[in-house]
Amino acid sequence: MTLQRINTNDRMSAAVSFANLVFLAGQVPDDRSEDVAGQTRQVLAKIDNLLAAAGSDRSKLLSAQIWLKDIEADFAAMNAVWSEWLPAGCAPVRATVEARLASADVLVEIMVIAASA
Template sequence: MSIQRLRTETRYSEIVIHNGTVYLAGQLDEKHSAGVGQQTRETLAAIDAMLAEAGTDKSRILSVTIYLKDMEADYAAMNAVWDAWVPKGAAPARACVESKLYSPDVLVEMTVIAALP
């Protein structure tokens, strides 16, 4: 089976499609200048756009890993935005971990695995 790579750079591809499954590289708010609520909204918007480019949508997400800079400070605010975004009855498997991210201003990053229709 072929592997399709979209938005490929030297180190990674933003989107990889294989065997009916879409894998997204870590998505985040590129400006990373706002609080965790806004960064979560921007991250989810980026995920929506990437999934659309790959030919699928958030209702087909299988798994998400969420990386938060500060679980204690940001978990509730991130979840408030997340809960409003996830389609009712289509919540994916999910893990949420605290992690030191690539820049001190980045508060949230997400990786996604989704199915194609």
């Protein structure tokens, strides 16, 4: 079995695939001036790109962890974008919690695990 690291630096990899599994690091938006819906779209696009680089896609999601800066204010908007993005019948296990994120202007962070076969 081959272990593949994608977008690796001294501290971390953006994705690692091994044994038909793809593990993504938490993804955050690049343009932090957007509201939570815009930030969620950015993050999901990054997830799509990383999954593709690892030979997977959103239809193969197994697990998702979502962190929101303000769950009360942003849960519905994030969920609406998530629901548009996720193919029907492909819902992973998922947890969404409120957390203090790495930067005050980050409203959402998402980490996923997917199958690659």
